[in-house]
Amino acid sequence: MKIPMLNLYGQYKSIKREIDESIKNVIKNQAFIGGRYVEIFENSIARFCGTKFAVSLNSGTDALYLSLWSLGIGKGDEIITSPFTFIATAEAISRLDAKPVFVDIDPSTFNINYKQLEEKITKKTKAIIPVHLFGQPADMDEINKLARKYKLYVVEDAAQAIGAKYNNINAGNLGDIGCFSFYPSKNLGGYGDGGIVTTNKKTLAEKIRILKNHGSIIKYRNEIIGVSSRLDGIQASILSAKLFHLEKWNRIRRNIAKKYNRELKNIQFISIPFENGNVYHVYHQYTIRVKQNKRDRFKKYLEQNNISSIIYYPTPLHLLKAMQYLCYKKGNFPEAERASKEVLSLPIYPEMTDKQISCMVRIIKKFK
Ligand SMILES: Cc1ncc(COP(=O)(O)O)c(C=O)c1O
Known part of the structure; x- marks a missing residue:
């Protein structure tokens, strides 16, 4: 039995009528750029996240970039x-000529370790970008406490965490600005690129709206230099149709994770994902640790x-060639480095069948 990482065609088939209809509507109304479908989608995302505003963009990357810029x-x-x-995450910082300052991760959640954060704050620090990695929110209470103490902005990289919650508050509503990606493989994925920012601050929403539109609100009355970063009508319409199913899909992901946990928890060379008690993890990825230097051999065996x-x-960011200018060295962030040698994400998607899950587990248990 073949088990892929995703089955986006299977997902399409399950909601084909709604998707086809949503595409047809945009074409019929010729609302390709901007217009009502984009507006409807932005309002739906703001409502979904519980924020006052949402501004759509062409990617999660631009969501981070324009957030920091604003x-x-x-x-x-x-x-x-x-x-x-x-x-x-770091690229958005570098593109603005600011400096990414890394803090190692908590080995249990793979998210930034707030206990090591305060010592990295200097007079030059302006913001913190916690990443809700794999669909699990970072320790936002502690991060926000530090942000308040030092008057820093908090920009959530929630690219992988749409629908996730921390103390019952949605990702995207846990800092000053939330950034989401609609890359096709995300829990809410488009049929192309897309992104959005969420915020409760009108001034920030307005600033991002101007920046994304060549520095203008009124056409040909450009006030500042901006960029072109648009979510198109077809993507917005498709995403609106899919948003309707997101909570159900996230619930199914959580159930699959539970099944995996039950079956894999007693396998010695595997560490199952840890879920914090106060979060609603949406398992964008089901990421295990494969210990005893077995990861690469295990991956090949699965293949x-x-x-x-x-x-x-x-490779953790500080060891990437593109980040060498920051002069970090091997050993600077031992937990991120260890994670990069041990992690492996297994298939998890709402269309996965029980048969596929049991087949996976059976094969995993046979590995020596
Ligand atoms: C954590 C994280 N941040 C940012 C991004 C960038 O999003 P996009 O690919 O939509 O530009 C992604 C996804 O690709 C991501 O996983």
């Missing part, structure tokens, strides 16, 4: 974030048995 981040500023994430798996992330 906060006035620039040359000489330091932004604290995790070294164990996708490069977009030989037609089971896909992915290493998120094989």
Whole structure:
């Protein structure tokens, strides 16, 4: 039996009528850029996250970039974030000529270790970007406490965490700005690129709206230099149709994680994911640790048995060539480095069948 990481075609087939209809509507109304479908979607996301505003963009990467830009981040500023994430998190900081300052991760959750955060705060620190990695919110109470104490902004990288909750509050509503990605493989994925920011601050929402639209609100009356970063009508309409199913899909992901946990918890060389008591984890990834230096051999074994798996992330950001200018060295963030050698994400998606799950477990248990 073949078990892929995702089955987006299967998902499409399960809601084909709604998706086809949503695409047709945009074409019929010729609302390709901006317009009512984008507006409806932005309002739905704001409602879903519990924030006052949502501004759609062309990617999660731009969500981070324009968030920092709207906060006035620039040359000489330091932004604290995790070294164990996708490069977009730090790239947004670097693109504004600010400096990413990394803090090691908590080995149990893979999220930034708030206990090590305060010692990295300097006079130049302007913001913290906690990443809700794999769908589990970071320790937001502690992070927000520090942010308040030192007057720092908090920009959530919630790219992997739509629908996740911390103390019953939605990701995206836990800091000053929340950033989401609609990359096709995300829990809420489009049929192309897309992103959105959420915030309760009108000034920030307005600033991002101007920046994303060539620095203007009124066409041809450009006030500042901005960029072009749009979520198109077809994506917005598809995402609205999918948003309707998101809570159910996240519940199914959590159930699959539970089944995996039950079956894998007693396997010696595997550590199952740890879930904090006060969070609603949405399992964008089900990421285990494979110990005893067995990870790569285990991954190959799964591959030989037609089971896909992915290493998120094989190199922590501070060791990537693109980040060498920051002069970090091997050994600077031991937990992020150890995680990159041990992690393995297994298939988890709402269309996964019980048969596939039991097949996975059976094969995993046979590994020697
Ligand atoms: C943690 C994280 N941040 C940022 C991004 C960037 O999002 P996008 O691919 O939509 O630009 C992604 C996803 O790809 C991500 O996983």
